[in-house]
Amino acid sequence: MVTMLEVINRIPTVCHDILNHREETMTDLIQSLPSKINQIILVGSGTSNTSAITARRFIEKASGLQTICILPDQLLNNCFAYNPDALYVFTSHSGTSTLTCEAAKKITALGYLTAAVTDGKENAIAGMVKVYINQRNGVEEYLMRTIGYCSSVLTLMMMGLEIGKARCALNSSQINEYLAQAEKAISHHPALVKAAMDWFDFNKEKLMAADTFTIYGIDSLWGVALEEALKILEVSKRKIAIGYEFDDGMHGPTMGYTSSNCVIVLHDGGREDLRAHQLVRFAKNELGYGYLIGENPVDENDLAIHLTGGEFIFLELSPVVQVLAYRLAIDYGIDLTDMSYHSETKYFNTHNEA
Numbered sequence: 001m002v003t004m005l006e007v008i009n010r011i012p013t014v015c016h017d018i019l020n021h022r023e024e025t026m027t028d029l030i031q032s033l034p035s036k037i038n039q040i041i042l043v044g045s046g047t048s049n050t051s052a053i054t055a056r057r058f059i060e061k062a063s064g065l066q067t068i069c070i071l072p073d074q075l076l077n078n079c080f081a082y083n084p085d086a087l088y089v090f091t092s093h094s095g096t097s098t099l100t101c102e103a104a105k106k107i108t109a110l111g112y113l114t115a116a117v118t119d120g121k122e123n124a125i126a127g128m129v130k131v132y133i134n135q136r137n138g139v140e141e142y143l144m145r146t147i148g149y150c151s152s153v154l155t156l157m158m159m160g161l162e163i164g165k166a167r168c169a170l171n172s173s174q175i176n177e178y179l180a181q182a183e184k185a186i187s188h189h190p191a192l193v194k195a196a197m198d199w200f201d202f203n204k205e206k207l208m209a210a211d212t213f214t215i216y217g218i219d220s221l222w223g224v225a226l227e228e229a230l231k232i233l234e235v236s237k238r239k240i241a242i243g244y245e246f247d248d249g250m251h252g253p254t255m256g257y258t259s260s261n262c263v264i265v266l267h268d269g270g271r272e273d274l275r276a277h278q279l280v281r282f283a284k285n286e287l288g289y290g291y292l293i294g295e296n297p298v299d300e301n302d303l304a305i306h307l308t309g310g311e312f313i314f315l316e317l318s319p320v321v322q323v324l325a326y327r328l329a330i331d332y333g334i335d336l337t338d339m340s341y342h343s344e345t346k347y348f349n350t351h352n353e354a
């Protein structure tokens with residue numbers, strides 16, 4: 001079986017394919033889009049939720065439509081007023097997440113516009129919505145999705161771009177600029193996987209010793225932080241990790257950190273440059289574990305990345321933490337092909353029978 005690193009290395013190929021087919025992928029959606037649409041609602045669980053949180057900003061920016069994310073259980077059981085003029089987008093890689101499917105059926109039955117982002121028209125959820133959107137992921141050998149995260153984020157972002165184009169919210173030079181940013185982020189990916197491997201080797205002793213990881217990200221990088229904390233947890237199988245929105249994660253959690261907690265700030269070099277440095281310095285000096293990944297590093301232990309992907313920087317920062325999760329597992333001797341770790345299905349199941 002291929003290694004998870006080999007799977008991560010396939011991400012650029014899948015991303016190119018998504019970009020190249022974006023118009024074809026979105027044709028049905030664009031044809032179904034009523035002029036009165038006033039909101040986009042993104043629904044999904046697990047990585048399908050973190051990918052929506054990552055893509056939300058761009059979808060709203062490109063489409064000109066307010067865009068929100070909601071978990072399926074919340075939409076089904078904790079919401080009481082549904083917007084009839086919204087586009088509801090249900091993301092499910094497998095197409096069988098139980099509550100995402102139930103929510104898709106409920107909103108479709110109300111007669112509102114629904115779409116499913118999923119990897120194949122034969123997936124159950126595609127039959128529960130008005131519009132099928134092909135995620136173009138292809139076979140992914142590990143249940144802990146790395147390609148799947150990137151393919152769903154990029155597909156959702158291309159949806160935002162095509163909606164923006166159809167509504168004339170974007171002009172052709174803006175579209176070309178966004179596509180150029182996406183290309184730059186994709187072509188940067190292989191170098192970043194290598195840089196992440198070298199960074200891990202350089203800091204291996206400390207990274208292997210940390211008990212917990214707290215990942216911080218601003219704006220779209222909040223979604224990356226949530227996703228990559230999940231990845232550290234499910235891949236390493238021995239480290240607890242939490243993802244925080246940058247500012248929110250400075251409101252309290254820092255009071256509880258111990259010397260075994262590793263703080264990682266995914267940094268875009270933008271408006272929170274000062275506080276990003278303050279947080280990383282606090283972690284380096286008071287805890288012993290603090291790393292900045294991205295623009296404007298604090299010291300030689302950080303991973304300096306000159307980000308070139310504009311709105312698509314998730315493709316430059318997510319591989320670093322995916323590699324971290326992978327190395328935390330394999331350097332400890334965890335066999336990622338051993339699915340007996342996944343014995344939860346004897347007790348509960350979050351997905352319908354395929």
Ligand SMILES: N[C@@H]1[C@@H](O)[C@H](O)[C@@H](COP(=O)(O)O)O[C@@H]1O
Nearest residue numbers: 045046047048092093094095097
């Ligand atoms: N452990 C998996 C997650 O990795 C996955 O993201 C989630 C949603 O799955 P899907 O995208 O197929 O709906 O289901 C499970 O909880």
